[in-house]
Amino acid sequence: MKAWFARTLSPPAAPEAGTRDMALEGLRGICAGLVLYAHATMPYLRLDPAYVPSRRFWWFNLGSVAVLFFFVLSGYVIGLTTRSTFSGPEARAYVGRRLLRLVPVNTAAVLLSWMLLPQVAWATVLGNLAFLQSFKAYPFGLGVEVMPDNLNLWSLNFEALYYAAFLGVWWLAPRIVWVVCLAALLSATAALPGGHVLLSSYALGALYWIAGLSVAWLAPRQGRTGNWPSAMLAVVVTWPMAPLQGLLLRLHVPDAVSPLPLPSLHRLDMLPALVWLLLAVTGRAAAWQRRLTVFCLAVATAGLVQGLYCGDAAEPGAMTCYGLLLGFAWSIGRWKPGVSALERLAPLGAISYGVYAVGFPIQWAVYRTRWLPMGDALTYAVRAALLVGTTLGVAWLLERRVQPALRRAFARAPR
Numbered sequence: 502m503k504a505w506f507a508r509t510l511s512p513p514a515a516p517e518a519g520t521r522d523m524a525l526e527g528l529r530g531i532c533a534g535l536v537l538y539a540h541a542t543m544p545y546l547r548l549d550p551a552y553v554p555s556r557r558f559w560w561f562n563l564g565s566v567a568v569l570f571f572f573v574l575s576g577y578v579i580g581l582t583t584r585s586t587f588s589g590p591e592a593r594a595y596v597g598r599r600l601l602r603l604v605p606v607n608t609a610a611v612l613l614s615w616m617l618l619p620q621v622a623w624a625t626v627l628g629n630l631a632f633l634q635s636f637k638a639y640p641f642g643l644g645v646e647v648m649p650d651n652l653n654l655w656s657l658n659f660e661a662l663y664y665a666a667f668l669g670v671w672w673l674a675p676r677i678v679w680v681v682c683l684a685a686l687l688s689a690t691a692a693l694p695g696g697h698v699l700l701s702s703y704a705l706g707a708l709y710w711i712a713g714l715s716v717a718w719l720a721p722r723q724g725r726t727g728n729w730p731s732a733m734l735a736v737v738v739t740w741p742m743a744p745l746q747g748l749l750l751r752l753h754v755p756d757a758v759s760p761l762p763l764p765s766l767h768r769l770d771m772l773p774a775l776v777w778l779l780l781a782v783t784g785r786a787a788a789w790q791r792r793l794t795v796f797c798l799a800v801a802t803a804g805l806v807q808g809l810y811c812g813d814a815a816e817p818g819a820m821t822c823y824g825l826l827l828g829f830a831w832s833i834g835r836w837k838p839g840v841s842a843l844e845r846l847a848p849l850g851a852i853s854y855g856v857y858a859v860g861f862p863i864q865w866a867v868y869r870t871r872w873l874p875m876g877d878a879l880t881y882a883v884r885a886a887l888l889v890g891t892t893l894g895v896a897w898l899l900e901r902r903v904q905p906a907l908r909r910a911f912a913r914a915p916r
Contacts, residue, residue, distance in 0.1 A: 506681065508719055510711075511674035512584045517722070522581075523847040524726075524782050524840035529574055530849030532567035533856040536653065537892060539564025540864055541885055548868055548884050551876040560819045565762045566740045566771055568656050569709050571857075572764075573775050575660060576710035577783075579667055580717025587672045595671075597911070599664045602854075605907055606899050607632070607657055610858035613895075614651040617866050621648060629654055632661035636761045637699040650865040653857055655762070662703060663710045670714070677715060684708050688766060698757045705764035712776050720785040726840050727781030727790045734830035735774045735797045738823045742804030745770035747811070770804075773797050782840055794834055801827055855896025863892050 541548050542558035582598075585591050611629045615621055628634055628645030635658055638644035647655045670680070687704035690697035746756065746767035758765040777793035780786050805823055849856075867873070867888050874880040 506678040507676060509674045509676050510670055510680060510715065510718060512580075512586065512671075513718055513721070517581070517584070522783060524843040525574065525577075526850030526853075527840075527843035527846030528778075528782060528850065529571075529853045530846045530851075530856075531843075532570050532574075533853035533860075534849065535567040536564045536857055537860045537864075537889070538562075539567075540861060541888060546868075548864060548888065549875050549881040550868060550871070552878065552881045554878075554881060556816070557818070560741070560816075560822060561737065563737065563740055565768075566736060566775075568762065569706075569764065569768075569771055570775050570778070571656065572659070572663070572706050572709035573713040573779055575663065576713030576715075577717045577779060578713075579664070580714040583667075583671065587674075592668055592671070595668070601904070601908055601911065603632070603657065603661065603664070605904055606854055606858050607654070609899055609903070610651060610654065610862065611648060613859060614648040614654075614862040614865075617862050617869075618648075618650045632658050634658050635699060636763060637702075639699065648862075651858075651861045652762075653861045657858075659703065659706050659764075663707060666707070667714070670711075677711075677719075680711055681708070684711065698763070702758060702763040702765070705766060705769065708769070709764070709772060709775065712772060713779065716776065716779055716783070716785060720780065720789070722784050723787050724784055725837060726784040727787070728794065728834065728836050728838075729778055729781040729840065729843075730836065730838065731794065731798065731830040731833055732774060732778035732781050734826050735801045736771070736778065738801040738827045738830070739770060739774055739797070739804055740768075741819070742801065742808050742823065743768065743770070744800055744804030744807055747804070747807050770800055773800070782843065798827070798831055798834070801830070852893070852896040852900040855899040856892055859895050859899070860888075860892045863895065864888050867891075 538558075539562045542554050542562070544553055544556045544559050546553060548554075583591075583595060608630060611626060614629075615626050625634075625646050625648065629648050629651075633645040634647040634654055635644055636647060636655055684704045684707050688701050688708075690701050690704075746765075749767050750756070754767075756765055756767045758767070773793055774797045777790060777797050780790050780793070805820070805827055808820060808823075867884050873884060873887070875884075
């Protein structure tokens with residue numbers, strides 16, 4: 502551990518062969534699907550104006566943790582694709598790639614949201630186009646609201662900040678210990694008077710992003726993949742059980758972020774499980790995987806025991822379900838399956854950004870369409886199918902047609 506934190510965050514001297522991992526693409530697709538699922542199955546009127554789905558669907562609401570894993574994956578992919586020493590030309594190429602990745606889909610998502618809700622103020626639209634949107638105000642009362650019919654866009658503000666901050670990390674090559682200490686110090690600002698919640702959330706999200714970058718740069722592949730099914734199950738159980746949140750609340754440490762989906766100190770117990778999942782799928786750091794297996798499953802178990810003891814963590818049926826899933830995760834602790842199942846989902850991962858960016862406004866449109874049938878489980882299923890089909894179609898158009906055309910156009914442009 503001490504030797505790890507003493508290392509510097511810089512690209513490895515020996516570059517890796519291949520920068521695209523089909524299993525991770527599949528995992529990214531799962532995360533986008535979880536966000537879509539979470540919004541569509543909320544136990545409120547959010548899809549069918551006259552029908553609320555069963556709360557049992559909400560037992561597996563993993564939308565927020567999927568966004569945290571997006572941060573981990575983002576740092577990992579940047580580390581995987583940035584393998585050269587920092588220089589002016591390399592930095593400009595990096596910025597160009599990031600702009601081409603972020604801007605077209607975000608622009609389409611913001612304009613779609615505005616078209617569906619045209620009364621949104623111009624300042625809000627322009628701020629969302631420039632990645633300035635946030636649930637919390639910036640210092641001195643300045644701020645830009647997230648598009649009301651596309652709340653998913655909040656995380657793109659975080660992504661844009663991390664992409665910009667990466668230039669400094671790449672240039673300075675600091676020791677990991679200094680980066681982690683700085684992020685931890687800024688995270689603690691949420692406890693200071695004056696409402697520094699946004700700064701704290703940026704720092705906490707950065708811990709997830711830096712974790713992914715560290716894996717890409719400092720943990721070479723070691724061959725066979727690890728026990729990613731157990732890691733997934735640990736995530737599924739730890740998120741609703743919230744062991745760290747329960748502990749901190751009992752110590753009278755308030756959660757300044759709740760109920761917003763921003764990164765929070767109270768949910769930092771997800772970071773080890775998400776790192777374990779990344780290591781297991783990519784076949785890196787086998788020794789760390791073994792340690793994280795025991796640690797993460799123990800944390801999930803502690804959360805389950807805490808929930809059963811206090812009786813306020815979840816419904817009885819949900820607790821039984823989580824207990825069975827956790828028992829299965831322990832029983833397969835030594836299993837190391839391949840990742841072919843995840844690789845089959847790579848086509849969904851290839852359009853995951855589009856799914857994430859346009860899913861919310863399309864759901865808003867389906868909800869407000871009164872000529873569609875409504876009022877029972879069948880009408881809800883019809884609306885859900887329309888939501889999924891339309892979202893996938895629009896995402897495919899943006900990611901597989903528009904973005905490649907833009908890349909080709911800029912590649913042919915004179916320098």
